[in-house]
Amino acid sequence: MTDPWLSPELDEIxxxxxxxxxxxxxxxxxxxxxxxxxxxxxxKKSALHRYPLAAAAAxxxxxxxxxxTNATWQPLDVxxxxxxxxxxxxxxxxLLPELSRGDARRLAVLYWAGSRxxxxxxxxxxxxxxxxxxxEEI
Amino acid sequence: xxxxxxxxxAPGLAAxxxxxWEALYDRLAGRLYRAAVRLLNCRExxxxxxxxxFTTVVRSRQRLAEVDDLDAYLFAALRxxxxxxxxxxxxxxxxxxxxxxxxxARPEGPxxxxxxxxxxxxxxxxPAAQREVIALKIDGELTFAxxxxxxxxxxxxxxxxxxxxxxxxxEAMRLEECPRSPCDD
Numbered sequence: 206m207t208d209p210w211l212s213p214e215l216d217e218i219x220x221x222x223x224x225x226x227x228x229x230x231x232x233x234x235x236x237x238x239x240x241x242x243x244x245x246x247x248x249k250k251s252a253l254h255r256y257p258l259a260a261a262a263a264x265x266x267x268x269x270x271x272x273x274t275n276a277t278w279q280p281l282d283v284x285x286x287x288x289x290x291x292x293x294x295x296x297x298x299x300l301l302p303e304l305s306r307g308d309a310r311r312l313a314v315l316y317w318a319g320s321r322x323x324x325x326x327x328x329x330x331x332x333x334x335x336x337x338x339x340x341e342e343i
Numbered sequence: 344x345x346x347x348x349x350x351x352x353a354p355g356l357a358a359x360x361x362x363x364w365e366a367l368y369d370r371l372a373g374r375l376y377r378a379a380v381r382l383l384n385c386r387e388x389x390x391x392x393x394x395x396x397f398t399t400v401v402r403s404r405q406r407l408a409e410v411d412d413l414d415a416y417l418f419a420a421l422r423x424x425x426x427x428x429x430x431x432x433x434x435x436x437x438x439x440x441x442x443x444x445x446x447x448a449r450p451e452g453p454x455x456x457x458x459x460x461x462x463x464x465x466x467x468x469x470p471a472a473q474r475e476v477i478a479l480k481i482d483g484e485l486t487f488a489x490x491x492x493x494x495x496x497x498x499x500x501x502x503x504x505x506x507x508x509x510x511x512x513x514e515a516m517r518l519e520e521c522p523r524s525p526c527d528d
């Protein structure tokens with residue numbers, strides 16, 4: 206450790222720094238680190254690494270599901286009467302101007318459909334229960 | 344202490360041979376740990392830093408074949424790990440004068456068996472960059488060329504920093520011996 210380019214005084218400080226018992230790593234550290242290295246070599250990933258992957262996958266799935274839902278056109282079996290839906294959509298648009306015209310129309314159709322639904326008890330008569338809207342078969 | 348370019352362990356490490364990794368641990372863990380204790384002033388943090396070094400290096404083991412100096416490479420990884428841990432714990436030795444003083448007073452610092460208390464206190468008051476070069480030279484047992492690689496400087500700059508750190512230590516110890524009147528007179 207003696208360096209000729211250091212003055213005797215600095216060399217003495219250097220030797221004093223290097224003197225004395227040295228901190229050795231605890232024996233458990235070897236087992237811990239070698240175990241970790243072994244796990245990495247086997248390709249095992251810790252839970253800390255799995256969690257972000259799972260979260261990212263869930264986000265991608267959610268995003269795709271929402272996109273697919275928004276992009277899917279779901280026509281009604283029963284055409285909604287324009288005479289009812291259009292004024293209703295206009296009213297909704299006036300009440301909620303931030304809604305697009307399409308969204309307002311969609312809400313109007315939903316309101317129209319909801320207003321015509323009649324609760325139909327499931328009577329055990331041996332045949333499938335009717336689904337009727339004020340007498341009109343749907 | 345010196346290991347030639349293209350370390351003999353490098354091929355085994357890159358190939359993922361566990362026994363070679365154990366050999367690397369046996370060769371470097373003590374020096375890495377002692378340097379980490381010096382940098383972080385905490386043995387538990389030092390253990391975490393050494394583990395982080397091995398975990399980081401084993402994940403990027405394919406690059407080891409291109410590494411010229413394996414020891415310097417691992418100490419560079421230790422330097423980054425120590426900085427991350429110090430930042431995480433808001434316990435960066437150079438963060439503030441108060442932090443340095445607190446670190447000096449901490450019972451968890453390196454064991455100073457053969458060192459005088461004045462030297463230990465003076466060492467604790469050094470700025471982080473100078474303490475880092477002391478840690479790499481004394482505890483890490485690196486050459487100045489390796490310290491230069493770790494710190495991103497030339498070997499001459501590393502040697503100058505080290506000598507400057509020793510001079511600061513000498514000054515601090517002189518001041519501690521004669522705090523009120525100059526001894527040189």
